[in-house]
Each structure stands twice: as C-alpha cells, then as structure tokens.
Amino acid sequence: METAEIRRRWLSFFEGTDHTVVPSAPLVYDDPNLLFVNAGMVPFKPYFLGQQSPPWKRATSVQKCVRTLDIEEVGKTTRHGTFFQMNGNFSFGDYFKEGAIRQAWELVTGSQAEGGLGFDPDKVWVTVLGPGLLPHLPDGDEEAAALWREIAGLPDERIQRRGVEDNYWHMGVPGPGGPCSEIYVDRGAEYGPDGGPLVDEERFLEIWNLVFMQEELSAIRSKADFDVTGELPSKNIDTGMGLERVAYLLQGVDNLYEIDEVYPVIERAEQMSGRDYGADHGADVQFRVVADHVRSGLMLMSDGVTPGNEGRGYVLRRLLRRAVRSMRLLGVQDPALTELLPISKDVMKASYPELEADFGRISQIAYAEEEAFRRTLVAGTTILDLAVDKAKERGATTLAGDQAFALHDTYGFPIDLTLEMAAEQGLEVDREGFTTLMTEQRERAKADARAKKSGHASTEVWRDLRDHGPTEFLAYETLTAEASVRGLVVDGARVPALTQGQRGMIVLDRTPFYAESGGQTADEGVIETASGAVLRVRDVQRPVKGLIAHTVEVESGELTEGAGVNAQVDPDWRVQACQAHSGTHVVHAALRQVLGPTALQSGSYNKPGYLRLDFAWNSSLSRETRSEIEEVANLALRQDLPVSAAYMTLPEARAAGALALFGETYDEQVRVVEIGGPWSRELCGGTHVRHSSQVGALTLTGESSVGSGSRRIEALVGMDALRYLARERALVSELSGLVGVRPEQLSDRVGQVLTRLKEAEKEIAAMRQAAVLSDAGALVASAEDVNGVTWLGHDAGPGVGGDDLRRLVTDLRGRLGEERPSVVAAVSAAGDRPVIVIATNAAARERGLKAGQLVKIGAQALGGNGGGKDDLAQGGGQDASQISEALTQIGRALGRA
Structure with missing residues (x-):
C-alpha cells in the first residue's frame, strides 16, 4: 500500500467519524521555542494548554515534521530520519479512552477492502502504564487495559505494563498530561525474540501512541518527576501514528528508507x-x-x-x-x-x-x-x-x-x-x-x-492577561479609539502603575495600533488620559496570539491599571506605512511580471517610506531589468488600481490564486489583499492604501544577494522616493558643473576621465618601477658575503608597493646569479606600515635558506608576520622605525646558517 494511500485512508476514516480534517501546518511554525514543527500535536498546543478555545470538538491531521537534534546519526540506523509525517486524531473534551481505543482498533485491524489498514489482530500488542509508579494512579492505567480486553479482545499477555518514561506523557511544562497506551505490531521471529515490546522493540514495532490527557500538572522536574494539581475539567485525546513506520510494515520492507x-x-x-x-x-x-x-x-x-x-x-x-x-x-x-x-x-x-x-x-x-x-x-x-x-x-x-x-x-x-x-x-x-x-x-x-528564549519573558503574564479576552483590533477601521488599560508590564512582571520617565508595556482592551507582523513595522503614536498623562508609543507586538502589547515611554503624568485612555496613531506614520506595504505588493507583482512566476517573495520588511523584499532568484539583476521592474511598478501606481481586502477560508484563497508568504502561519479564515484584481492577490494582514496611486512615487535603490538562490530588492516610496530623486538630481547637476557638460553627457565624460586616469596610473606605475630598478646595478655592487652567502638587504624608501618590491628582489636575485647562495631582501613603508619581500636562489635553498622562514624573522622585527614559498615570500609589520633592525636580524640569521 503506497504511503499516500495510507495517508488518504487515515484522513478518510476519521473524517467519517465526525473529525474535522485540519491541513498540515507549515514546518516553520509560530512558536519561539521551535525551529520546526517536530510533533503532530504542535499546531494544537494552544488548545491543550487552554490558551485558545478549539474551533472543533474532534480533529484529525497528517502533520509534516522535522527533527534535527541528531543529524549526524541519520543513516547510521534505519529507524530515524529528519523529515517524517505524523498521523493524529484529537478530541477536545469529546470522546476519551473508550472512543480512542475503539477507533484505533477499528482502523488498525479493519480490512483493507473496507478502508482499514488490515493488520493481523493476532500480531497486535499494546502497552499501558503499570501499577505502583505514580501516587495518584496506584493501579496504573487498568482502565485502558480493561478497554483493550473488552473492545479488542486482547489477551492479558499482549497488554504489557511499562514505566512512566514510556507510558506517561506531558509537554515538559506545566499543563495537561496523562497516561498513554502504545500500539505495537509483531514483525515476526526473523526480527528478534518473542515476548512483546518489553523484550524486543525491533521485532515489536511501535506504530501508534494514544495519549489520555486527564490531569493538570505543575512543577515539571523531569519526564518521570512532576506534581499533579488535579483532574482536568475536560479530558482530551492526542494521538500520534508514524506514517513512515506503517508504510514500511505494509509495504513489506525493512525500514523507512525503503518505502515508496x-x-x-x-x-x-x-x-x-x-x-x-x-x-x-x-x-x-x-x-x-x-x-x-x-x-x-x-x-x-x-x-x-x-x-x-x-x-x-x-x-x-x-x-x-x-x-x-x-x-x-x-x-x-x-x-x-x-x-x-x-x-x-x-x-x-x-x-x-x-x-x-x-x-x-x-x-x-x-x-x-x-x-x-x-x-x-x-x-x-x-x-x-x-x-x-x-x-x-x-x-x-x-x-x-x-x-x-x-x-x-x-x-x-x-x-x-x-x-x-x-x-x-x-x-x-x-x-x-x-x-x-x-x-x-x-x-x-x-x-x-x-x-x-529568556528574552521572550515568561509568557505566564501574557497568558493571564489573555484569559480576560483578546485585544479588540481596530487598526483597519480607525486611527483613534477610547480604551481601558487591562494590564501594565515592566521587565516581564505586572505593575500597578507607570510614572513619568518610565518605560513599560501596556495592554488595552481595544487598540487602533497596528502590531508588527507580516513584515510591516508597528505604528507609532500617543496614549493619553483625561488626567493629562501622555505616553509615547514606541513599539507594538503580539506576545501571545490574540493579545496586543504597546511599548511606551511616559512623557508626563501617571497611568494606572484600569484607567481609561485615548489611543491615537500618528496619522503621517500610518499613511507612509500604508504606502510602503502596498508598494511591497506592487514590487512583488512587478517582479513576477518581469522575471516570471518563480520570482516569489520569501520575506519582506517595510516601514514608512521604505521597503525591502527578498525573493527567489539565483543571479543578479541587470540595470535594464531593474529599470523594467521599476517602470512596471510605477505604471501600476499611475493606473490608480483599486486596493481591496476580503476575508475567506484558506482553501478559497488558494483556489482564487492568492499568494501566501512562505513560512507564515495562517488561520482557517484569512485576509486577501488585491491590487488591480488578479494582478496582485496576496494573503496579508497589513494596512494598505485604497488606490495604488496613493503610494506616490516608487524608486528602486538597491538589489543584492542575501544567500544562495535568494536576492533582495530595496525601494523608497512617497515623499522619501521624491527626496531621494531630488538628491540624485542635485548630485548629477553638481558633477555636470564640475566636468563642464550637460547632465545627459555626464556618463560619457566621466568614462573619458576614468580612462585617462587609468592610463596615467599605468604611466606612473611604469615610472615608479623604472625608478626602483634604476639603481639595481649599484645595489648588486653593495652585496655582502655572510657565512658564504651573498646577502643584499635594501631599504627602498617610502611609498614602494609590494608588487614593485617583488619585481626588485627577483631582478636583483637574477643579477646575482646562481653560482653561489644568495638572499635578497627589500623593505618599504607606506606611513607606519612597512612591507618586506625576500627572494632566495636555488643554491641558497640547498643550504636550507628559505624565503618563507627568513621573512618571518624580518616581519617580526617590524611588529608583524609573514610567509610564502621557499623562493619568494612577503611580510608586513606595524613599526617602520625598525626597518634597519629587520634587515640586521635577517643578516644575523644568515650568519648562523
């Protein structure tokens, strides 16, 4: 049975038992503690923790997961991989142990002809929590064991009892927990000894874990050490079946690497x-x-x-x-x-x-x-x-x-x-x-x-505030709103008041401020009270879903919890923010029109007047391409395209062709923003202009690489774009005046000047090189004999570059000949930074005199280091006053050779 068919049967079975089919969440999930979704229940955590009310009583999913803790171990065993799929069925205060066990048995052992998985009932074993392990469950989970006997007819020898580490589940943080029951399949004697999972977990392979969330836990110290506060008011079911494991059992192969x-x-x-x-x-x-x-x-x-x-x-x-x-x-x-x-x-x-x-x-x-x-x-x-x-x-x-x-x-x-x-x-x-x-x-x-992680201060304070209800979000409707202060937070803790000069965070019952998200920066503005307190809003965030927190500085007066306030967004800030966000959508649409549909946005950031957009592309854009993108974008602005937003289900949005930002997590109901109908249609929670012309001017200011296969384009909009163009015009005018041509002739004239400059530089370099080499004959005559080695050390004076020094020492080495060992060193300084180059001939190298070793002696005297090949090496230093000493040290080294 193909893996996709197993997946289809799972979803079909639970949909037929009144479970809502929930699409897999993206692997990149909105959880600050996770790089990737690593378990099937991750998207449902807010419901199990009581942070949000579940929209369904029953749900099922096949969740994409990635675990990366042991990447180096992948392939060394045949049971673990980084990507896997987890089948899950979930009950939120609906059915409990009996329903979970009954459904699991029916699907696992139901005939394939009738939509089941068709495992042999006589090959199925289960485990439950054993007795005497937890004070509040002295008998273990005998209720689950009895249900397995009653529903599945399993004999007691195939219902094994295990410890807390295997058969009790919790999230590792205070919250729900409970015993679990694992389902195993006997693969046969060729895989190991008999005796169930207690004896051999290679032969008896776990395929499904049923978690019975029935208790509220606190003070989690380890997997097996925790305190139980009491029973949950409503009991939940969370299960997980490894799709790949089931696939290799049903496909008759040995491991997950051999499935289809x-x-x-x-x-x-x-x-x-x-x-x-x-x-x-x-x-x-x-x-x-x-x-x-x-x-x-x-x-x-x-x-x-x-x-x-x-x-x-x-x-x-x-x-x-x-x-x-x-x-x-x-x-x-x-x-x-x-x-x-x-x-x-x-x-x-x-x-x-x-x-x-x-x-x-x-x-x-x-x-x-x-x-x-x-x-x-x-x-x-x-x-x-x-x-x-x-x-x-x-x-x-x-x-x-x-x-x-x-x-x-x-x-x-x-x-x-x-x-x-x-x-x-x-x-x-x-x-x-x-x-x-x-x-x-x-x-x-x-x-x-x-x-x-500690920077995300404890979420407990935010959860407590969220328990009073979500913040009413008014940013799409108004720039001002009357509100009341629900809570004040400083350094992660609730406080009764904020006073003048203090910085803190405010949670209101309703707000017109846009909280940073979807690449759009937060609004700025003020919060005022009738008594005269004025607080400047510097940032707005969503610390937990549904709650909006305003970071403020108290400019005057005092604000207390429960006070009534007037929240006012800076209108100029909002207008420019709308221009930038709508401009981002326009640039994205222009990119796709010019480059093709694969140029998809992978990230963005916009603030008043400025936007940047990262997109999938593996080469730089030519000047002509950038100009075309800019022109397409500005034509769209000129056409005064209508901008609208509508809410619909995620499947409806996808069917309409709306683009989603990869890596973002979306609710079932999403907001779709259109500019010119299908020309630009994206899922977006940001604020926008009403017509494209309100973006004003748009000018691209940069394009660069941000990684393999990803580029970044930057732009200015509105008055910032016009100011940028004005500065460019002023610069062109100034340069045109300096070189005495009209602006349209500037490029040609600058090209001519650069050509002349390069020619002059070549002439200067040739003259400098000739000057350096002009004294070569006299320098050869000044060579000394040191311990049977011809030694020539030369201070070339200031301003001679490394290239010229290399030419000099190689020329001098050639003039000294190959009859006897010779070593040539030349030093120059540009300011206080000296450069030294050394050359040796073949005879010197036979004596063991290597340029790479000798240059280190000289460079160290200069306060630096060097290295290179045996025949030619270069070094540098920090102290030009030690040039003479450097040459002396090299000469002494030759005397010892």
Whole structure:
C-alpha cells in the first residue's frame, strides 16, 4: 500500500467519524521555542494548554515534521530520519479512552477492502502504564487495559505494563498530561525474540501512541518527576501514528528508507555512483543520508526556508550540503541535486501537490546552493592541501584539530571530507581537538539560544492577561479609539502603575495600533488620559496570539491599571506605512511580471517610506531589468488600481490564486489583499492604501544577494522616493558643473576621465618601477658575503608597493646569479606600515635558506608576520622605525646558517 494511500485512508476514516480534517501546518511554525514543527500535536498546543478555545470538538491531521537534534546519526540506523509525517486524531473534551481505543482498533485491524489498514489482530500488542509508579494512579492505567480486553479482545499477555518514561506523557511544562497506551505490531521471529515490546522493540514495532490527557500538572522536574494539581475539567485525546513506520510494515520492507516515498532517490543514487545499496555498510549510510536529506530539504524549501548561516536556513544548508557530500563519498563528482530532487518531488507530490506547482522556485534555490557548495569544496581543498603540506614540513603525522575546525566552521568544509582527504595524504586528524572545539561552539550556541528564549519573558503574564479576552483590533477601521488599560508590564512582571520617565508595556482592551507582523513595522503614536498623562508609543507586538502589547515611554503624568485612555496613531506614520506595504505588493507583482512566476517573495520588511523584499532568484539583476521592474511598478501606481481586502477560508484563497508568504502561519479564515484584481492577490494582514496611486512615487535603490538562490530588492516610496530623486538630481547637476557638460553627457565624460586616469596610473606605475630598478646595478655592487652567502638587504624608501618590491628582489636575485647562495631582501613603508619581500636562489635553498622562514624573522622585527614559498615570500609589520633592525636580524640569521 503506497504511503499516500495510507495517508488518504487515515484522513478518510476519521473524517467519517465526525473529525474535522485540519491541513498540515507549515514546518516553520509560530512558536519561539521551535525551529520546526517536530510533533503532530504542535499546531494544537494552544488548545491543550487552554490558551485558545478549539474551533472543533474532534480533529484529525497528517502533520509534516522535522527533527534535527541528531543529524549526524541519520543513516547510521534505519529507524530515524529528519523529515517524517505524523498521523493524529484529537478530541477536545469529546470522546476519551473508550472512543480512542475503539477507533484505533477499528482502523488498525479493519480490512483493507473496507478502508482499514488490515493488520493481523493476532500480531497486535499494546502497552499501558503499570501499577505502583505514580501516587495518584496506584493501579496504573487498568482502565485502558480493561478497554483493550473488552473492545479488542486482547489477551492479558499482549497488554504489557511499562514505566512512566514510556507510558506517561506531558509537554515538559506545566499543563495537561496523562497516561498513554502504545500500539505495537509483531514483525515476526526473523526480527528478534518473542515476548512483546518489553523484550524486543525491533521485532515489536511501535506504530501508534494514544495519549489520555486527564490531569493538570505543575512543577515539571523531569519526564518521570512532576506534581499533579488535579483532574482536568475536560479530558482530551492526542494521538500520534508514524506514517513512515506503517508504510514500511505494509509495504513489506525493512525500514523507512525503503518505502515508496524514499527509496527511488536511493535507486537513482545507485545508478549515478555505480554502487549497490546493501552491499557495504559505509556506502549504505551515505545512500540513506542522501535519500533522507534530499526529501527533508525539498519539504523545508516548499515551506519557504532558504539556505543561510543561522537558524532554520543553516539547518537546510547543512542538509543539502550533507547530501552533496555523501554523493561525493559515493564517488559522484558531478552535480547531484539536479538528478535527485525531481525524483523526490515526483514521489511526494501525491500527498503534497503544491510541490509540483512550486518546484521551479525550490529547484532554483537547491541547485544554487549545490553550486555554491561545490565552490566551497574547491576552496576548502586548496586550504586543506596547504595545511597538510605544512604539517608534513614539520614532520607531523596529525593535522591539528583547530585547523580541521577552521575548515569546518569558516569554510563549511565537512569533517568527514577532511578525514578522508587527510588520510589519502597519510595524515590523521586530531579528532579530540576538533570535537572539543565543536563542543565549545555548541555550548555557546545553546547558551545563546537560552538567552534568546529568556528574552521572550515568561509568557505566564501574557497568558493571564489573555484569559480576560483578546485585544479588540481596530487598526483597519480607525486611527483613534477610547480604551481601558487591562494590564501594565515592566521587565516581564505586572505593575500597578507607570510614572513619568518610565518605560513599560501596556495592554488595552481595544487598540487602533497596528502590531508588527507580516513584515510591516508597528505604528507609532500617543496614549493619553483625561488626567493629562501622555505616553509615547514606541513599539507594538503580539506576545501571545490574540493579545496586543504597546511599548511606551511616559512623557508626563501617571497611568494606572484600569484607567481609561485615548489611543491615537500618528496619522503621517500610518499613511507612509500604508504606502510602503502596498508598494511591497506592487514590487512583488512587478517582479513576477518581469522575471516570471518563480520570482516569489520569501520575506519582506517595510516601514514608512521604505521597503525591502527578498525573493527567489539565483543571479543578479541587470540595470535594464531593474529599470523594467521599476517602470512596471510605477505604471501600476499611475493606473490608480483599486486596493481591496476580503476575508475567506484558506482553501478559497488558494483556489482564487492568492499568494501566501512562505513560512507564515495562517488561520482557517484569512485576509486577501488585491491590487488591480488578479494582478496582485496576496494573503496579508497589513494596512494598505485604497488606490495604488496613493503610494506616490516608487524608486528602486538597491538589489543584492542575501544567500544562495535568494536576492533582495530595496525601494523608497512617497515623499522619501521624491527626496531621494531630488538628491540624485542635485548630485548629477553638481558633477555636470564640475566636468563642464550637460547632465545627459555626464556618463560619457566621466568614462573619458576614468580612462585617462587609468592610463596615467599605468604611466606612473611604469615610472615608479623604472625608478626602483634604476639603481639595481649599484645595489648588486653593495652585496655582502655572510657565512658564504651573498646577502643584499635594501631599504627602498617610502611609498614602494609590494608588487614593485617583488619585481626588485627577483631582478636583483637574477643579477646575482646562481653560482653561489644568495638572499635578497627589500623593505618599504607606506606611513607606519612597512612591507618586506625576500627572494632566495636555488643554491641558497640547498643550504636550507628559505624565503618563507627568513621573512618571518624580518616581519617580526617590524611588529608583524609573514610567509610564502621557499623562493619568494612577503611580510608586513606595524613599526617602520625598525626597518634597519629587520634587515640586521635577517643578516644575523644568515650568519648562523
């Protein structure tokens, strides 16, 4: 049975039992504690925690998930991958244990002909919480055990009791919890010994966990150590079935890498590498890494993640580069993602049809990242070769851990590749030193992550305020509103009042202020009281869903909780913010019109007068293309296109062709903003002008790269655009006056001036070089004999560059001949920064006199360092007053040679 069919049966079964089918949330989810959705219940957490009221009594989903804690372990086992799909059914105060167990048994053992999964009832085992483990549940979960006997007819030997770590569930934070019951399938004697999951979890494979949320927990100390406050007022069900596990059981294969949604990538990798999966364990690990990471990368890019150097982008970059590197270890030197990514798309699109429609953007990002990594491999190989050569020169047999770490951390060069290539040249790598540095880096990252999380002050204060109801959001309707103060917060704690000079946060029962979201910065303005208190609004955020908090500075008076206020948005600020946000939509539509539908927005930021927009594209835009985009955008403004907003369901919006910003999370009801009807139709919660002409002028000010396959375009709108153009005009006028031409002739005249300047620079360089070399004959005559070596040290005076010094010493070396060892050094200073260059002939090198070593002696005397090849080397320093001393030190070194 294909994986997509298992998924379809799951949703169909629960839809038939009155569950609302909830689409999978994006992998990038609105949770500050998560990089990605890592469990099927994550989108339902607000309902289980009581932060929001669930819109349904029953729900079901197949949730996309990514777990990245052990990326290095992927492929080493056959049970764990980064991307997986979790089937779940959920009850919010509706059915409980009996309903969950009855439905699970019916679906698991129901015949395939009637829509079930068709597992043999005699092969099914279950576990429940055992007795004597928790004080409040002295008998364990005998209620669940009795239901399994009653509903499924399971004999007691196939109902096993386990401990709290296995069969009790909570979120790790105060909130709901309860015992759980896990369902296992016996794979047969060839997989291990008999005796149920207590004996062997390879033979007896868990496929489904039913969580019975029945208690309120507090003071969570560990998985098995917590306090129970009491029973929940309404009991909930949260279940999770691993779709991939069920697939490999029903498809008769041994592991998740061999199912229909994964194995085709391995097959293509076999063809490309000429190696067979299953023939060698080391190669098998690489095949599995490729299959897992290509699929995971595909799904992350589908949800709007782009490669980067931190956070989610770094995880994606790491996955794609590990896939490319694994193909290299399999012997494939040519680009691999162009072959593998389309195959993964083809096997996944049955479940996620959006992959087909969006593959142009996804592939563009992936292929650009692979090409960038291939360049990294070339650069890293060069650096590694130099490090290996230096280690061999010292007679070392080990490459230092800090060098391996620098390759990994600075250049993105994988440690496995460093190990492989060093071994090819007869060196080991100091893995212990490398691991120590990696551990230190991870600890710093963890500390930084903890600091960032603590920056989200405890959400308890916001939850308490949210319990009084959501903030009424009036930003679309008005710029002023009468409101009352629901709460005051300073440094994460409630306070009774804010006084003059204090900074804090205010929660109102209703507000006209726009809270920062969707790339639009927050409104500014004032909050005033009848008694004369004035508070300047500096920022507006949504600390928890439904609640709006205003960061304020008290300019005068005092504000107390419960007071009545008048909230006033700065009208000029709002007008300019609307211009910028509508301008962002216009630029996005213009990009797609000029570049094509794959130029999709991947992020944006706008504030009054300014906008920037990141979009999927893998090359810079020409001046002509930028001009065309700007013209299309301004024509749309000139046409005075109507701007409108409407609410509809998410499926209706998608059917209408509305574009969603990748990585954003949307409610079932969404707001669709149109400019000129279908010309620009996007999901958006921002504020906008009413007609496109109200944006005013729009001028592009910059375009740049923000990562592989991603570009950024910047623009000004309204009066900021006009001021920018006025400054440009004034600059052109001034330059035209300076060079004595009309503005339209300025470009040609500047080109002529630059050409003349380059010619003059060449003439000056030639004259300088001639001057430097003119005294070469006299310099040769001044050479000394030091310990059988012809030694020539020369202070070339100020202002001679490194290139000229190199020409000088090589010329002098040639004039001195090859009959006897000779060493030539020349030094010059530009200000206080001296440069030294040394050349040696073959005879000197045979004596062991190497330019790279000698230049370090001179450079150290100058307060710096240097290096290079044995025949020619260069260094620099900080102290030009020590030039004479530097030459003396080199001469002394020759005397000791």
